[in-house]
Structures are given as C-alpha cells and as structure tokens.
Amino acid sequence: MDGDNVMKGGGCPVMHGGNTGMDNHPAKWWPKTLNISILHQHDARSNPMDPDYNHREAVKALDFQGVWDDVDKLLTDSQSWWPADWGHYGGLFIRLSWHVAGSYRLGDGRGGAGTGNLRFEPLNSWPDNASLDKARRILWPVKKKYGNALSWADLLVLAGTVAYSNMGLKVYGFAFGREDIWAPELDINWGEDSEMLAPTDERITDLDDADSLYDPLAASHMGLIYVNPEGVNGVPDPAKTGKFVRMTFARMAMNDEETAALTVGGHTVGKAHGGLAADQVGPAPAGCDLEAGGFGWADPGFDGNANTAHTSGLEGAWTTNPTKWDNGYLDLLFGYEWEVKKSRAGANQWEPINIAEEHKVPDATDPSIKHNPIMTDADMAMKVDPIYREICERFHKDPAYLAATFAKAWFKLTHRDMGPKANYIGPFVPEGDLIWQDPVPAGSTDYDVDAVKAKIAKSGLSMAEMIATAWDSARTYRGSDMRGGANGARIRLAPQKDWPGNEPKRLAKVLGILEPIAAETGASIADVIVLAGNVGVEQAIKAAGSDVSVPFTPGRGDATDAQTDADSFSVLEPVADGFRNWKRDDLPVHAEELLLDRAQLLGLTGHEMTALVGGLRVLGVNHGGSKHGVFSQREGQLTTDFFQVLTDMSYKWVPASEDDTYELQDRQTGAVKYTATRADLVFGSNSILRAYAEVYAQDDNEAKFVRDFVAAWTKVMNADRFDLLA
Known part of the structure; x- marks a missing residue:
C-alpha cells in the first residue's frame, strides 16, 4: 500500500459523527466539532463482566477439545428454521469465519476477527453479511455451554476452521484468546459512501487504478467485505475485477499466492444463495422491527428448504461436491469455458458451457435435482489474470500444495489481528513463528x-x-x-x-x-x-x-x-504525530484528526492524550525542534505551563501565514508570545478536551498532572508487552 495515498479525497481515519447512529450527535449539527468518542467507545460501563474478570485466565481453563467437538457435531445438526445445505453447515460456518476476519485492513489494523464485532452494527447489518445472523444463532448452544471462557470472537473463527477440518482439509492450527467487545465500533471509518453498495466511484479516484481506493479502506463498496462478486460496479469483467481483488487482498496483508489460495479454497465448499431479487428481501437486522427477534433479511420466498434462501443474489455452488475438500473448483474452472448468465434473483454469474451431467451440482435440498456450478467474476479472474492463472495452474497440478498453502493462508486470515504469539492460547497453536506474527525473541531481565x-x-x-x-x-x-x-x-x-x-x-x-x-x-x-x-x-x-x-x-x-x-x-510509518507536533505537509487532513486517530490506536483515553500532549510540548520534543505549542519559558521541565497558557484569556489566537499554524498574541500589546498548530489549540477549543485541559491548569493539580503523564507515558511504553499479561 502506498503511504502517499493516505486520505485521498480528504478521507479521515476516524469518523466525525456520521457513523454514530445518533441523529442528535453534535457532529451532525456542527460538523467542525472533533468527535473524540472513539477514545471512549469501549467504556467499562458497557462491559457486563465483573470488574475482576480476567478473560485470559478464564480461557486457559476452557475445555478446548470439547468446544471443537461440539462445533463439529453442529455441522450436521440441521435446524428446521434454517436448514443446512446438503445437511451440512460447513459452507455457512466458513462464510461466517471468513466475513468476521475479512473486515481486517492492513492500513490501520482495524476490523478483523479479534473482537467479535460482527455482533454489532454496522457489520451485523452489512449486505455482504446477509444471514450470518442465523449462523451465530446456530452456534449459540456452544457459546451458552462454555460461557465466559469461550468468547464469541473465538467461536466465530473456530466455526470455519472446524468446518474445513470436518470436510477433509488438514488445518494449520487455531488459537484461542480473543476477547469480546460489548458495544459497536461506530466511530471507525468504514467509508463515507452515500448508501450501502454505492458505486465504487464513490471511494475511488480512478476506476482503472484499483490502488486509488481511499486509504485505509480495503473493500470496493460500503457493505462488502472484498469486491463486488458480479464485477466492478456490477459489470462482469474478470480482468478488471482481478485488479480489485489484488488491491483488496494486498490491503489485508495477502500476497498473490495467498489470495489465489483463499479464493480457490474459500469456494471449494459451500454455495451462494439467490432465492429471489434483492429488492424483495426484507431489511437488515438494524432496520427490522422488534418481532424479528434480531434477524434480518426476511425472505418471503423461503419455504424451509435450503435451496430457497437468499443472501448474495448469486445462486449455486462452485464445485460438484460442495461439502468436501477436493480439487473440484480448479477441475471445473479450467475444464470448461464459461459464460455470463443471470441467477434466478437477477444477479450476474458465470456458468459453464456444455457441462457434463456428472459435473453438475446436486440441489442443496433435493439431491435428485442437478444444477450448473457457478463462478463469480472474482473466480473468473483466477483464470483470466495471468499471474493468478499461473498460480492456480500450479495448484491444479499439485492438490497437496494447494491444501498446504490454503491452510496457512486461512490461519493468517483468521489470526492476522491477534498480534504476536504471546496472545495465542490453547493446544491447537502450531509450532514455530511466522513472519507476519512480528516475532520478537525474549529479552533478558538479568541485568542491573x-x-x-x-x-x-x-x-x-x-x-x-x-x-x-x-x-x-x-x-x-x-x-x-x-x-x-x-x-x-x-x-x-x-x-x-x-x-x-x-x-x-x-x-x-x-x-x-x-x-x-x-x-x-x-x-x-x-x-x-x-x-x-x-x-x-x-x-x-x-x-x-x-x-x-x-x-x-x-x-x-x-x-x-x-x-x-x-x-x-x-x-x-507515521505520516503525522500530533504528540510531537508534526504532520506531513501534503496531507489534506487536519492535525487534530490525525492526533485522535493515533491516540485511539495507542489505546489512550481523552485525558491520557491530553496529559501526554501537554507534557511532551513543554519537554521540547517536537519533531525537528519546532517551537509550536511550547507554551513555556521553562522548556525541559515537566510543568503545567502548556495548559496555563492555553486557558489564559490574555492571549488571542490569530491564524499565521503558514497553513494550519497560529500566533498567540498579547491582547494588549499585540506582541506574539507563542506559536501553535491545530493539534495544540484543539485542547482549548474543543469543549471536552478543554475540560481536561482545565483540570491540569488548576493550581491544585500540578502533582496530579505529573502522575497522569507518567502513567500515560508508561502505558504507551508497555502497550506491546504481551508477555506481562496474566
């Protein structure tokens, strides 16, 4: 990913309030207001667990094999209210795990499987996640049985891994240890599109250049995990789609071989569902009335048979044996010529020309009925794109190589956001380190x-x-x-x-x-x-x-x-650091917004961010020795001078000739006493941040400020010390 593409089109890494779901959020009425709620989105008051609950310790006592075995049993326990395709939930569980993990993006590390965020909006109601609400309800008995020690975050990923194992893949491994969140991550920027599934043009500057998609986004549309399965903006063109597939997976930290393996392996099992036209399907869970019980996408054509369900609008399976891990996907992809047809729901999909009867797919409900297999536009890219084709031809010739490559890629997909192996728990954790886990050898403690x-x-x-x-x-x-x-x-x-x-x-x-x-x-x-x-x-x-x-x-x-x-x-690589009062000149985003983004990634609260900025300013550690925001005549001493000056009404703030910089002028003489950036003055202009700044400006809080600064400093220095966790 090109760092120079960050914030193309003025996109901010955090939301100003448009994604909050609150019509009366101040940002709706006063859009210049900095919305700092992202720093407090997981307030302790939203967590129902006891204050002394330690999830890592609870997980260690989990019956790991028992959980695995119970999920395995669920795979063939078809429920009448949502029957399994061919009596096997493997495809559904794999799609669930895939979509939980697939929201991860390398640019800022947000999204992914690590928190169980699919349980909440907006992800719970994304069109691409249609009917995954049913998959979670099918898994509920397992969650209920094992309780607190089994997080939803772990279970949602485990489900797909167990499914692959059940269907014949030798999986690479699995790690427990993810901890659930208890409220939506509403302030994460998933895009500022005008509507769900809005044209790709709304988040890209050049349709011929997939890499011009706004960072840090990875999906081609609001509401999708990856790319439009029907083609870019719904127009079949595998060559162009291949470019978007490459971009999307690269922004998820996947190379071409991993991308091809995931595409092939992901569609080796299961099927797509297009029971009826999308405009006949009911609203997503967030748009339903209470009596829906949390379910969305009501399907008036659903008659209790698996083959009448609706999710994507495409209809059909990719292989002849959709409940078995085999080489059928590549056999069909390379064995036939394909043409664009319409699903019964009206979606564009590819079907084989003159397919042999023995290669057709049994109906998901009535095996006596046979259907054509299908391919999406992204699947056809594996055949049309020369790089993907070469890789897939190697996979086709060597099924064991495909299986091993896919198993590792699946493990990476579902564990990428867990950090180093110090966070991995359980007996299924594979031996050895992988470079994407950012391994660090243990350091010595035996020194003075x-x-x-x-x-x-x-x-x-x-x-x-x-x-x-x-x-x-x-x-x-x-x-x-x-x-x-x-x-x-x-x-x-x-x-x-x-x-x-x-x-x-x-x-x-x-x-x-x-x-x-x-x-x-x-x-x-x-x-x-x-x-x-x-x-x-x-x-x-x-x-x-x-x-x-x-x-x-x-x-x-x-x-x-x-x-x-x-x-x-x-x-x-930092493109800005408000803590050291620096921002790359070419960025079209305000410094205070980038400061907020960095503080949230560091896990800081609003008052911790405030203490650190005020302290680092008077310590004189600005990038390049800049004096902006050094509101002190005692530079190098940890004082509350930054806050004293910021709240002192004897100064007026006047824009300077340099962009986004200001002068603090004496109101009586007009003399310039200090200079500042937006990352300084926001602590005096934003009502919430000013409230924090006023605390530190008070005459009785000098000692508190030092304590708070030291605590916040230590928190940042130890943020990655997973070896210290219980």
Missing part, C-alpha cells in the same frame, strides 16, 4: 537496571533526544491489530530507521550511544531505548522540583531483520 540508567544519564544525550527516541520507538503500536511498539527495537531496522518522522540523523546518533550501553550491560537495545526515555522524563520532573520514578519492567527483546517483514511494516 539502575546501572544502565546511570550510564544513560552520563552518556551526554539530551533529555529531548532520549524522550523523542523512546516515543518514536513506542508510538508505532496499534491496538487494532497489536502490531508495532517498542518491543523488538525495530526502530533501528529498515524501514523504520529511515522514516522521516523518526528524524534519521538524530536517531542514528542516539542509537550509536545506546547500543554500546546495551552490549556492556546485557540489556536489550529495546529496554535501553525505553529506559533512556524514562531517564529523560525523570530529569524533567526533577528540574520542575519534584522527584518521581517512572515505572519500568525489563524483558523486551531485539528483533532481527530476518524476523521483520519490511514491506508489511511500511504501513506503520
């Missing part, structure tokens, strides 16, 4: 922390150099997919060491001093970088007249180049 701090303090590094380097190392963390962070010290490796946001010249100087200290003391470089930041913060606190120790826990490791997928890490 105080001795290391003493060497750092005498190193000649400035306070700002130490703090900025530690911050830059840690700020890459994304709670969305648990990637990045200080552990691993990847800031010293490509590509991070060369990112402009990391000020390579300053970084090289600091690392040149800290790395020998690590070698002398037996500490990891990752630990020494964080310790140096702590030393700088402690010096700043002491300079302001207090004496506070910044908490530190050793044990970070140092990753190697061989353990680092440089291309995958490129998406973590």
Whole structure:
C-alpha cells in the first residue's frame, strides 16, 4: 500500500459523527466539532463482566477439545428454521469465519476477527453479511455451554476452521484468546459512501487504478467485505475485477499466492444463495422491527428448504461436491469455458458451457435435482489474470500444495489481528513463528537496571533526544491489530530507521550511544531505548522540583531483520504525530484528526492524550525542534505551563501565514508570545478536551498532572508487552 495515498479525497481515519447512529450527535449539527468518542467507545460501563474478570485466565481453563467437538457435531445438526445445505453447515460456518476476519485492513489494523464485532452494527447489518445472523444463532448452544471462557470472537473463527477440518482439509492450527467487545465500533471509518453498495466511484479516484481506493479502506463498496462478486460496479469483467481483488487482498496483508489460495479454497465448499431479487428481501437486522427477534433479511420466498434462501443474489455452488475438500473448483474452472448468465434473483454469474451431467451440482435440498456450478467474476479472474492463472495452474497440478498453502493462508486470515504469539492460547497453536506474527525473541531481565540508567544519564544525550527516541520507538503500536511498539527495537531496522518522522540523523546518533550501553550491560537495545526515555522524563520532573520514578519492567527483546517483514511494516510509518507536533505537509487532513486517530490506536483515553500532549510540548520534543505549542519559558521541565497558557484569556489566537499554524498574541500589546498548530489549540477549543485541559491548569493539580503523564507515558511504553499479561 502506498503511504502517499493516505486520505485521498480528504478521507479521515476516524469518523466525525456520521457513523454514530445518533441523529442528535453534535457532529451532525456542527460538523467542525472533533468527535473524540472513539477514545471512549469501549467504556467499562458497557462491559457486563465483573470488574475482576480476567478473560485470559478464564480461557486457559476452557475445555478446548470439547468446544471443537461440539462445533463439529453442529455441522450436521440441521435446524428446521434454517436448514443446512446438503445437511451440512460447513459452507455457512466458513462464510461466517471468513466475513468476521475479512473486515481486517492492513492500513490501520482495524476490523478483523479479534473482537467479535460482527455482533454489532454496522457489520451485523452489512449486505455482504446477509444471514450470518442465523449462523451465530446456530452456534449459540456452544457459546451458552462454555460461557465466559469461550468468547464469541473465538467461536466465530473456530466455526470455519472446524468446518474445513470436518470436510477433509488438514488445518494449520487455531488459537484461542480473543476477547469480546460489548458495544459497536461506530466511530471507525468504514467509508463515507452515500448508501450501502454505492458505486465504487464513490471511494475511488480512478476506476482503472484499483490502488486509488481511499486509504485505509480495503473493500470496493460500503457493505462488502472484498469486491463486488458480479464485477466492478456490477459489470462482469474478470480482468478488471482481478485488479480489485489484488488491491483488496494486498490491503489485508495477502500476497498473490495467498489470495489465489483463499479464493480457490474459500469456494471449494459451500454455495451462494439467490432465492429471489434483492429488492424483495426484507431489511437488515438494524432496520427490522422488534418481532424479528434480531434477524434480518426476511425472505418471503423461503419455504424451509435450503435451496430457497437468499443472501448474495448469486445462486449455486462452485464445485460438484460442495461439502468436501477436493480439487473440484480448479477441475471445473479450467475444464470448461464459461459464460455470463443471470441467477434466478437477477444477479450476474458465470456458468459453464456444455457441462457434463456428472459435473453438475446436486440441489442443496433435493439431491435428485442437478444444477450448473457457478463462478463469480472474482473466480473468473483466477483464470483470466495471468499471474493468478499461473498460480492456480500450479495448484491444479499439485492438490497437496494447494491444501498446504490454503491452510496457512486461512490461519493468517483468521489470526492476522491477534498480534504476536504471546496472545495465542490453547493446544491447537502450531509450532514455530511466522513472519507476519512480528516475532520478537525474549529479552533478558538479568541485568542491573539502575546501572544502565546511570550510564544513560552520563552518556551526554539530551533529555529531548532520549524522550523523542523512546516515543518514536513506542508510538508505532496499534491496538487494532497489536502490531508495532517498542518491543523488538525495530526502530533501528529498515524501514523504520529511515522514516522521516523518526528524524534519521538524530536517531542514528542516539542509537550509536545506546547500543554500546546495551552490549556492556546485557540489556536489550529495546529496554535501553525505553529506559533512556524514562531517564529523560525523570530529569524533567526533577528540574520542575519534584522527584518521581517512572515505572519500568525489563524483558523486551531485539528483533532481527530476518524476523521483520519490511514491506508489511511500511504501513506503520507515521505520516503525522500530533504528540510531537508534526504532520506531513501534503496531507489534506487536519492535525487534530490525525492526533485522535493515533491516540485511539495507542489505546489512550481523552485525558491520557491530553496529559501526554501537554507534557511532551513543554519537554521540547517536537519533531525537528519546532517551537509550536511550547507554551513555556521553562522548556525541559515537566510543568503545567502548556495548559496555563492555553486557558489564559490574555492571549488571542490569530491564524499565521503558514497553513494550519497560529500566533498567540498579547491582547494588549499585540506582541506574539507563542506559536501553535491545530493539534495544540484543539485542547482549548474543543469543549471536552478543554475540560481536561482545565483540570491540569488548576493550581491544585500540578502533582496530579505529573502522575497522569507518567502513567500515560508508561502505558504507551508497555502497550506491546504481551508477555506481562496474566
């Protein structure tokens, strides 16, 4: 993904309120209002679990094999209210797991299977997720039986994995450990399209260039997981669709081979459903009345038979044996010529020309009836696109190679947002590390922390150099997919060491001093970088007249180049950092919006973000040494000066000649006292952020500010310390 494409068309990584579902949200009436609710979207008050409930500990006591076996039994326990195709729910469960995981996007790490977010809007009611509400209800007895220890997030992914195993695939493995959320992620930007399934043109600048789709989005339409199965904007054209498939899967961290394997393997089993025209289907769950019981997409043509259900509008199976893992998909794809036809629901789909009777598909309800197999436009791209075709021809010749490649790709698809293996729990976790798990070796704890701090303090590094380097190392963390962070010290490796946001010249100087200290003391470089930041913060606190120790826990490791997928890490490159008052000049998004996005990815609350920004400003760690927002005559001391000046009515704020910068002028003399950016002044203009700023500006809260800053700083430094979790 090209970092220069970020925010094309003015897209903001977080919503201003349009996705909140609240007609009276302030952003509706006052669109310039910064909506900071994304920082508090998982407030503890929404969580029904006891305050002392520890999900990781609960999971460890789960009967893992029992859960697996119970899901396996459900596969052939067809329910009269939603009967299984051919008496087997494998296809439905696989589609469920696929669509839960398939919302993941590499650009910002959001979406994916890690939280069970399909249970809530908007994903619960996306057109592409039609009837997955039924799949969750079929799984309810298993969730009910195993209770708190089995999260929906785990169960929704496990269902498809068990289904593949049941149908003959040797699966790669499975990890428990995902923890449920309890409220919608309404402030995530899923797109600003005018309606569900709006034309692709609304989120792309050039239909001939799939990569011009607005970042960080990955799907071609609002309401779809990937691409339109009928073709770009519903027009069959496998060559063009192939380009969109490549773009979409790349934005989900998949290469061409993984993409081809997932397409082939995903459609080796199950079927599409087009019981009747889409305009005859009832509304999605969120649009239904109470008596629907949470179900959506009511189908007036559904008569209790599996072959009359409706989901996508396409109708048919891809293979002759849709409940078995085999090579049938490729046998049919390459064995016949295909033509565009209409499903009974009116959707465009591809069907084979002059197919032999033995290759037709048994009806999902009455096996005495046979139907043509089908292909979507994306399936046909596997035959038309020369790169995909070459890969699929290799798969066709070597079914074992296909099975092994698909099994690994499926594991990646369903685990990509779980972060490092330290988060994996259970007996089905495969041995060894995969590079996309961002492996980090365990670090030493057997060294004298105080001795290391003493060497750092005498190193000649400035306070700002130490703090900025530690911050830059840690700020890459994304709670969305648990990637990045200080552990691993990847800031010293490509590509991070060369990112402009990391000020390579300053970084090289600091690392040149800290790395020998690590070698002398037996500490990891990752630990020494964080310790140096702590030393700088402690010096700043002491300079302001207090004496506070910044908490530190050793044990970070140092990753190697061989353990680092440089291309995958490129998406973590900061294009802005409001905490260090920097934004790339060419970005058409306001600095405060990008600051909010970064704070949410770091897992910060509104007041934690406020404390960190105010503290980092007076510490003088702005990118490039900028003085914007350094509202203090005591730079380098951890004081509340930023908040004192921000709330001082003796200054007026005047736009400066430089874009998005301001002057703080003395109201009486007109003299310019300070300069600022939008990422500074938002803490005085936004009503919520000003309320936080006023707390820290109060005369009685200097000590509280130091405590809060240290706590927030430590939270960021430890954000990726999964080894410390219970």
